[in-house]
Amino acid sequence: MNRRSIEINGAELTYLEAGVGPPVILINGLLGDYRSWRRQVDVLRPNYRVLALSQRYYWPNKWPDDGAGFSVATHVADLSTLLRQLDLPPVHLIGHSYGGGVSAQFASEHPELVRSLVLAEPAVATIALDDPAVRGLMAEFGENRKIVFDEWQNGNRTKAVEEQLLYVFGQEALDRIRGEHLAFINENADVIGAALRPRPPPPPFTPASARRLTMPVLLIEGASTRPIFRVTCEKLASYLPDVQRLILPGTSHALCLESPGPFNEAALQFINGH
Secondary structure (H helix, E strand, C coil): CEEEEEEECCEEEEEEEECCCCEEEEECCCCCCHHHHHHHHHHHCCCCEEEEEECCCCCCCCCCCCCCCCCHHHHHHHHHHHHHHCCCCCEEEEEECHHHHHHHHHHHHCHHHEEEEEEECCCCHHHHCCCCCHHHHHHHHHHHHHHHHHHHHCCCHHHHHHHHHHHHHCHHHHHHHHHHHHHHHHCCCCHHHHHCCCCCCCCCCCHHHHHCCCCCEEEEEECCCCHHHHHHHHHHHHHCCCEEEEEECCCCCCCCCCCHHHHHHHHHHHHHCC
């Protein structure tokens, strides 16, 4: 494996590269980085050129500003520039949670650059706003974000991370991933300050956005995930032209961290078929 750095749109981005073959790009969730994907890289590298990206503002990248530019739009633009700068053919793109939202938006804007798409409970809840339950679920989600951001502002970085993970993963899942993953997750604690700061809402991911995902899509969900993620996936799947769904038993929103074996088997089988 090789750790590489590249200047993209005025920022230095870091990625882990391994293997040879068709390119696979891995996009981290809210408090992850390229280390989130260690087990996936190990499985994919024998047959693919794997690039696990630490997005702008994520460890070990130096921040180009105070975090004001943190957004899906920024990360989509960075990914587009990265693929073009590396002169990659259409890629297999895998994204989890926030990274799934980035991946979905990128694929919607640049379908010609994506060969296949694996979305692990992507952060595209706006697609489900017509569901009567979703506005209440999003309000609950927003209350947790405020608690997390307040802890971060008060200097309680570790507490902020714990509150975030406890809400989105649940206690059992958090305890399962704690030993292997929590140390590097805590190294991304300051992303909370960038991602959760009050700002105007971004443009929504809409049914029209989803219908532009004409490439094959694998949608991976956890059987024990929170209702907002479950409803989002159900609604997203209803708009996708070419979709397979997989629900991992006994798994929360942590997905690739919590159940790497079944996750890897499904992702590899899907990519191999496309």
